[in-house]
Amino acid sequence: MNALFPRRAANTGEGLSRRQLIITATAVGGALMVGCSPTDLLAAGAESETGPFGAFVKIAPDGAVTLVCKHIEFGQGSHAGLAAIVAEELDADWSKVGWEHAPANAKLYANGALGAQLTGGSTAINNSWEQLRKAGAAARAMLVQAAANRWGVAAAEISVKDSVVSHAASGQSADFAALLADAAKVTPPAEPVLKDPALFTLIGTDRVRRKDSLAKSTGQTRFTMDVQADNLLVAMVAHPPRFGAKVASFDAAAARAVAGVVEVYEIPTGVAVVADNTWAAKQGRDALSVTWDESKAETRSSADIAARFRDLADGSAALEKGEEWQGFETKGDVSGQPGGQALEVAYDFPYLAHAAMEPMNCVAQVEGNKARLTFASQAPTLDQLNVAKILANLPGAIEIETLPAGGSFGRRANFQSDFVVECVQIARKVGGNRPVKLIWTREDDMAAGYYRPLVHHRVRVTTDADGYPSAWTHRIVTQSIMKGAPFGGGGVDETAVEGAKGSPYLAATPHVDAQLLTPDIGVPVLWWRSVGATHTAYVMEHTIDQLARRAGQDPVAYRRALYEKAGAKRHLAVLDLAVKKSGWGTPAPEGWTRGVAVHESFGSVVAQVAEVKMENGEPKVGRVVTAIDCGTAISPDQIAAQMEGGTCYGLSATLYGQVTLTEGRVDQTNFDTYRVLRHGEAPQVETHIVPQPAGTHPTGVGEPGTPVIGPAVANALLALTGEAITAQPFVRV
């Protein structure tokens, strides 16, 4: 979700702006009025009571501190980093700091980067940095003032350490618990004084560790799947076999005959069976006989879609109505350059399923126009807007209790709130405020679309006498993710070009002609961990290695020269660190070949050196040395965890991941046909963090580790075999 950054919007005048989101909120809310602030509109109907220490900090009678976390925890461990920011400014005892998910309330909990309550774009720490520093500092100031009043001393003479407030001169001290009642009566400072970052004692240390490991190692974490309630019904839905098909008719007799099945309903997305328990719901759903109206369904095969994208990119297919090339980087005149030595490469990327470990699910209870949802909501504001629309209520009035998710990788932040709306449609039929748990099986989840789009790139690069790019022609053909967004867009879909656009290699090239084409296809697509970078990083980084090879240069030296030219200092720094730690330039261990890649995404720059060999006819990745510049490192341990996990996620897709369609039907059904990375295939990732000056703003960590491994492995294989790899996945089953 890089493209949602205001940084980009401000730079380019394109992409999402908050204003666009607001306009949509106004339209959706119908009755909503102008003259309110954006988040007022989105939160209309919400209760927004907060405690004495504001929206983000709670202090319990025993002095325990709780971060009210506006971001969902779905594996990235951001709760720990966010809590550490508060604890640092509050000088709280880290062992007595906990966290909880915030309720859905855009006014209090909007993501500062996105203008809505939404976790994504690796923005959790980035957008909360100042906000939570201030929240912690304000609470600290209130406790200090309470102590100053009680002891009759100047607040400036008071210090705080590990949740104990002290006045050295008089020898007095009190813990947070003892001061709580008085502190709650102190007026919070309007502009709390922040700590000098050079004096941080918690942030950046190995003490900043996750708070949920014990619960997650004992089966105690409550996921959506685990919600239990009196009277709970479980729902499963028969979905159409092709995107865009609808129910024509159905026979529910056999389903109703299954013991435990309570009711069968037709809903807009299919036929729902509700039952007393999961097994009955599944048996009932499988017993349905449904006839589908496929007159408006997407019936193309993915191979046909890929072929047309290729033909569009090389100019051999004509544009259809509504299709139009859009330039995203243009300078100089590529046509005026001699083209004899041009490198021409075309790349193909398949659809990818997110395949989060916990398939999509939701628990909803509806009575009249009121709804309460208990589930892992990645985008509470979007979910509120979509549900409010169905129930004709105000978005803020839709209650959401957010639970942790068993992964998401972007899937749970959906413009249509697809599975959420489906659950609400069923709960509405059931009515009476009775909780309904919608469960998608793995097969439902995999066939439901919202994939990383199928993408084709075509690149033509001419080089100067020294072998560096002189003219770069780039064509990208893919479906637009943002076209389906309620916040419109228009202009170039940044999510399709980010990473090619803004590349230091293009900055270092005098003549550039880069264009995007986004044909409409009836397969729903969505952001997928690292979004545009999933393909642009591969294309840019693998192309660069092919160019370096033609120039007879070492890939690291070739990159350095281009980064110097482009003034890409952060790229240089991560590359240098990865080179140093990996032993690049010295012989690789016997049997292994090294490959390097560097990419900037979500405000961070990552370099990786991967050691690769062929084993049983498949690439095997061993040691992966990672260097990251992510600004101030809050939790080095969790940054390392995200580099490890992000690398596995990217490698899984590069080696094995693909969703294909045959005449509109999704071929993959489960993990037997959608191959993912397994234990023995995982690399050994080492993480090195580029040191930053104190106070540097932190940047993203959840996604930037994903897109770099693919090209690093491809570049190792290029060095090993002399062959470029122009299609993912590398291994096809």
Added chain:
Amino acid sequence: MAITLDVNGKQLTVEATDDTPLLWVLRDELGLTGTKYGCGVAQCGACTVLADGAPIRSCLTPVSALGAAKITTIEGLGGEHPLQEAWVALDVPQCGYCQSGQIMSAAALLAQSPKPTDAEIDGAMAGNICRCGAYQRIHAAIKAASGQTPAAAPQTDA
């Protein structure tokens, strides 16, 4: 029909059709939600529990097939199992959804092979998918729990 199961050392009687997978009996009838659904076809390992010490995929095991087998779920591991302690020491879980299954597979491995080799770990854990990619720490935690390495977090140099 009424079925009696031995779960975590307790004799429990549930009402279920005999084709109901153990997974859904544990979760829906006994409230033991630590055991997870991930695929339903023995591909992901999220539903792994022990039956007389052997790892089984509860999503494909009909409840009627268990007889007198002693079933152990993540809840029955006690919370202070060396694997669980290593998991916490290394902050292994990311989303955590796969981790009950991972730990149960690892527990079966250690019961068989108290100091497993890397290859044995790779083999025993091959059926447990982690989409968050916590494999490296899972591997390290198994080594630590079996006394082969110290249980320290991977080093970073910030």
